[in-house]
Amino acid sequence: MSTDDRGTHDHDHDHEHPGTTPDVNETGYYELMAEAMKELLIEKGVVSADDVRRNLEFLDSRDPVDGGRVIAKAWTDPDFKKRLLEDGTAAVGEMGLTMGDAELVVVENTDDVHNMIVCTLCSCYPRTLLGLPPDWYKSKSYRSRAVVEPRAVLREFGTEVPDDMTVRVHDSNADMRYLVLPKQPEGTEDWPAEKLAEIVSRDAMVGVVLPEA
Amino acid sequence: MPLFNVGDTVRIKNSHPPGHRRTPFYVRGKTGVIERYCGDFKNPEELAYGFDGTPKRELYRVRIAQTDLWENYDGPAGDTLDLEIYDHWLEKAEG
Numbered sequence: 001m002s003t004d005d006r007g008t009h010d011h012d013h014d015h016e017h018p019g020t021t022p023d024v025n026e027t028g029y030y031e032l033m034a035e036a037m038k039e040l041l042i043e044k045g046v047v048s049a050d051d052v053r054r055n056l057e058f059l060d061s062r063d064p065v066d067g068g069r070v071i072a073k074a075w076t077d078p079d080f081k082k083r084l085l086e087d088g089t090a091a092v093g094e095m096g097l098t099m100g101d102a103e104l105v106v107v108e109n110t111d112d113v114h115n116m117i118v119c120t121l122c123s124c125y126p127r128t129l130l131g132l133p134p135d136w137y138k139s140k141s142y143r144s145r146a147v148v149e150p151r152a153v154l155r156e157f158g159t160e161v162p163d164d165m166t167v168r169v170h171d172s173n174a175d176m177r178y179l180v181l182p183k184q185p186e187g188t189e190d191w192p193a194e195k196l197a198e199i200v201s202r203d204a205m206v207g208v209v210l211p212e213a
Numbered sequence: 214m215p216l217f218n219v220g221d222t223v224r225i226k227n228s229h230p231p232g233h234r235r236t237p238f239y240v241r242g243k244t245g246v247i248e249r250y251c252g253d254f255k256n257p258e259e260l261a262y263g264f265d266g267t268p269k270r271e272l273y274r275v276r277i278a279q280t281d282l283w284e285n286y287d288g289p290a291g292d293t294l295d296l297e298i299y300d301h302w303l304e305k306a307e308g
Binding site for chain 2 (some may be wrong): 067103105113120121147149150151163164166167168169170171172174176185
């Protein structure tokens with residue numbers, strides 16, 4: 001359907017048109033269940049309303065800046081990089097960063113390997129390092145296609161991985177969370193860590209794009 | 214003491230029990246290689262129903278060739294999919 005026939009066709013509306021989703025939606029089944037669960041947990045004293053609020057506040061306060069600092073430190077400090085690849089959780093802990101209840105696995109892009117991250121079961125994501133995941137990461141389309149046709153998905157992000165390189169997809173389906181350590185762009189060898197951190201984008205740490213100087 | 218070693222060839226059980234499972238359908242029955250041992254973790258299949266998650270389960274990262282996963286995979290033969298599988302879903306296979 002072309003976009004210029006919006007509103008001019010006369011069939012019943014059992015579908016939505018782009019950009020015309022109403023602001024007010026009925027509360028969905030799962031939203032209601034989540035709300036009921038929260039109320040019960042509070043009522044039974046398992047958590048307090050303030051616990052819930054503080055956790056949301058913490059997650060909302062996270063953003064990819066912290067992930068970028070981790071990558072920049074790995075680029076500028078070979079010993080740290082080694083520790084980061086061996087035990088990601090402990091290494092980011094050195095920087096005062098937490099993984100919460102999960103463990104961190106850092107996967108390194110090399111001349112031969114390109115890594116990308118997905119969670120096919122839900123939307124597991126290194127939230128404490130990158131903040132909340134983008135909508136596309138949570139979409140069924142990304143979650144299914146990233147494992148079936150990763151190279152096509154990468155191309156849609158503008159990332160062409162040559163056939164003589166391995167594409168390694170990581171499905172974060174259980175207790176590990178993943179962060180891609182991209183290759184440091186050429187010409188940035190003399191940059192200080194603070195400047196390097198600024199060129200490490202969220203999407204580069206998910207492995208769908210490459211950082212550019 | 215880990216049940217599997219890095220490099221072991223393993224088969225992910227082709228089992229379809231009801232309930233909360235962390236083994237995605239697309240890898241059930243597939244063969245791969247142990248990439249690393251991640252430690253032992255409370256079993257999410259038990260935690261999901263309010264049990265205490267014990268005994269803990271060993272968690273492994275299993276590397277599977279994309280061409281073994283998908284009949285029509287159109288990328289190079291070296292491309293892989295790595296994911297995490299608990300020990301009770303794994304069995305030793307011929308390497």
